Amino acid sequence: MTSPKLFGIGVRICGDYQAAEDTLNDVYLTIWQRKKGFDPARGRALSWLCTMARNRSIDWVRRYGRPTESDALLASMPTLDPDPESLALLADESDQLHLCLEKLKPQQRAAIETAFFEGVTYSNLADRERVPLGTMKTWVRRGLLSLRDCLDGR
Amino acid sequence: MADSIDPDPDTVTAAELALGLLEGQALRDAEMRRRGDILFSEKVARWERHFALWFERWPEAIPPESAREALMRTIGIKPANDNPRSWKVATFLGTAVAAALVMFLAVRQAPSPVEIPAAEPSRFLAAALTAEDGVTRVPVLIELPGKRLRMPPAIDVPAGRSAQLWLIAGDDRPAPIGILQTSDRGLSAQLSLPNRVAEGAVLAISIEPMGGSPTGRPTGPVVASGALTSI
Numbered sequence: 487m488t489s490p491k492l493f494g495i496g497v498r499i500c501g502d503y504q505a506a507e508d509t510l511n512d513v514y515l516t517i518w519q520r521k522k523g524f525d526p527a528r529g530r531a532l533s534w535l536c537t538m539a540r541n542r543s544i545d546w547v548r549r550y551g552r553p554t555e556s557d558a559l560l561a562s563m564p565t566l567d568p569d570p571e572s573l574a575l576l577a578d579e580s581d582q583l584h585l586c587l588e589k590l591k592p593q594q595r596a597a598i599e600t601a602f603f604e605g606v607t608y609s610n611l612a613d614r615e616r617v618p619l620g621t622m623k624t625w626v627r628r629g630l631l632s633l634r635d636c637l638d639g640r
Numbered sequence: 641m642a643d644s645i646d647p648d649p650d651t652v653t654a655a656e657l658a659l660g661l662l663e664g665q666a667l668r669d670a671e672m673r674r675r676g677d678i679l680f681s682e683k684v685a686r687w688e689r690h691f692a693l694w695f696e697r698w699p700e701a702i703p704p705e706s707a708r709e710a711l712m713r714t715i716g717i718k719p720a721n722d723n724p725r726s727w728k729v730a731t732f733l734g735t736a737v738a739a740a741l742v743m744f745l746a747v748r749q750a751p752s753p754v755e756i757p758a759a760e761p762s763r764f765l766a767a768a769l770t771a772e773d774g775v776t777r778v779p780v781l782i783e784l785p786g787k788r789l790r791m792p793p794a795i796d797v798p799a800g801r802s803a804q805l806w807l808i809a810g811d812d813r814p815a816p817i818g819i820l821q822t823s824d825r826g827l828s829a830q831l832s833l834p835n836r837v838a839e840g841a842v843l844a845i846s847i848e849p850m851g852g853s854p855t856g857r858p859t860g861p862v863v864a865s866g867a868l869t870s871i
Contacts, residue, residue, distance in 0.1 A: 490700035497701045510703060533692035544660040583693050601659045602691055608661045630655045
């Protein structure tokens with residue numbers, strides 16, 4: 487079922503259940519009202535839905551800010567599966583992403599993963615890691631370049 | 641900085657935009673480029689597809705019932721509040737809608753030859769109609785046994801004409817089953833469906849004179865069609 491995944495994305499990025507609900511509703515409304523429909527050549531359905539949910543959640547955080555994280559919400563927030571075994575069932579392309587990520591320096595990889603799963607900006611990342619903004623940008627950009635080269639088979 | 645070590649800084653900027661790292665002027669510039677620069681927007685989309693593989697690891701969270709109800713309202717289905725099974729029905733509707741949404745996105749698969757017992761309550765038919773361009777998919781949801789059809793406002797009906805729905809089962813002649821009406825939530829129709837609809841029967845929409853084809857057969861262009869599946 488789609489909505490627990492989409493709702494999970496909203497909850498994690500917005501840090502707010504009501505916002506996650508609004509985001510989920512917004513995603514469905516967009517699809518339902520989308521006059522042009524969906525071009526299947528552009529990607530798999532679930533990936534597309536998830537990407538839209540993540541982008542909408544990030545838009546929400548940019549507009550309203552991330553709420554002060556309450557203990558209750560944090561306690562109930564599902565944690566990420568740290569076990570790469572869960573990736574075992576994925577297709578080859580996912581293996582490739584995984585392999586390419588393995589090649590990155592730990593700090594590069596961690597920064598990119600945090601950016602993805604938390605939906606945070608460069609400044610947030612730098613604050614969290616207590617490094618200068620420029621340093622964080624360099625880590626991420628070098629990581630992204632390595633990732634691109636690896637994914638392109640260079 | 642990336643600019644000094646890479647001849648293709650666009651790729652990095654595209655990834656930064658896809659991840660949501662940018663803010664302020666850099667974000668506004670990148671968003672503007674995504675809207676106006678096809679090559680750049682393709683790069684962003686490419687990164688999004690790469691990163692989308694990570695969604696497999698994303699923890700799920702069960703939406704509260706209020707989210708399901710809001711979803712139902714969004715697409716114009718009212719959960720029956722006086723029905724003791726309303727929660728169950730609402731849950732099922734949520735699943736059905738999600739399934740319909742995913743289905744219209746997915747590449748259509750060959751339908752299985754299962755007959756749908758229309759007498760059974762809380763069943764739905766769905767279809768991913770292919771529009772005239774052969775690419776665009778449009779979702780359609782039919783509630784059984786109410787025989788109410790809903791779809792987004794994806795069909796352009798010229799003034800003074802009607803969009804008529806047809807059911808084509810096997811080699812049978814297309815049977816007229818309803819006329820699409822415009823509402824504030826898209827298009828809908830009250831269908832006159834047979835009690836049994838064969839899985840894989842095709843739903844088609846043609847543009848006809850106001851009120852429907854005078855001959856009982858499609859006379860105008862078919863603007864969308866697709867196979868029905870029970871969900």
